[in-house]
């Protein structure tokens with residue numbers, strides 16, 4: 001479960017893709033589709049994965065290792081669980097940050113049973129020596145266990161049971177080439193479309209015993225930033241509102257009123273996103289303005305603005321990063337109901353220029 005080290009807990013943000021709390025994880029577990037057929041959206045990934053798994057099953061072999069890449073909350077953990085279930089094999093779960101030494105990985109690998117599925121979340125954050133051990137394990141189902149220290153140390157090769165590694169990463173670009181190359185199947189998970197999210201909201205509502213009409217489900221889906229985790233979270237908030245204020249059933253009006261209360265607007269922007277955008281427009285005439293200045297103007301750290309707010313604003317085509325600073329697009333003025341002054345930057349000409357050294361989305 002990935003998180004941001006920006007000093008701003010994901011639990012504060014309804015619209016963050018990151019998992020918020022242990023309680024949320026319990027609810028998520030209940031909402032997870034258990035089979036490939038129940039997994040909504042990502043049609044291409046689903047079909048390709050189905051072929052990989054079922055051909056391996058027919059041949060009686062362990063399938064190729066699978067790498068799942070995509071933003072937080074898009075269903076990587078869910079797919080790993082589904083892979084194990086489809087194969088009828090046990091699933092072992094660990095994560096890159098939990099593997100600090102090669103020995104931590106050796107302890108896991110040496111106790112895997114034949115055909116077991118090993119899920120390593122945030123695999124890009126694994127310690128280097130462990131990564132090297134993993135190369136050999138993935139390729140030859142073998143690890144070298146080093147016994148002793150200094151000149152007398154010896155490497156004892158140890159066979160391990162054939163297994164399937166499912167790695168998940170939010171940063172495929174950060175994976176070293178040799179590791180990426182050892183995955184036989186790499187799946188890129190995209191953001192979900194509104195129609196898919198609507199189906200996810202309706203399915204979750206059924207499982208949670210929430211009555212929600214189609215318009216309300218569409219309303220929640222449209223504000224979920226393409227992310228099932230956020231859709232499920234917004235659903236629970238609109239359910240609370242409907243239960244307490246409007247007699248139980250979630251209608252479009254009650255969903256709108258609830259999401260207004262929680263400050264999530266029609267495009268899924270929350271208070272922070274709107275503050276950043278509002279400041280860029282009102283205080284800086286649409287930019288260009290440097291990241292630090294923009295951050296000070298909303299009372300946040302530059303990293304918070306850059307990591308938490310900007311990627312979605314850029315994705316929505318509301319803000320652009322240029323060598324001269326951040327600028328608002330014409331859509332940003334329209335979204336906040338403001339009129340661009342004649343001096344506003346002609347943002348369109350600069351859209352694809354990234355400010356050097358400011359990090360990526």
Ligand SMILES: Nc1ncnc2c1ncn2[C@@H]1O[C@H](COP(=O)(O)OP(=O)(O)OP(=O)(O)O)[C@@H](O)[C@H]1O
Pocket residue numbers: 001002017018019027028029031032033038039040041071072073074075076077078079121170200228229232
């Ligand atoms: N395709 C889908 N259909 C239905 N529900 C989904 C789908 N994808 C994700 N979900 C739901 O969204 C929630 C988050 O999914 P999941 O934990 O698998 O995301 P993730 O990509 O592993 O996130 P992280 O990167 O934080 O580990 C779960 O409750 C899951 O039920």
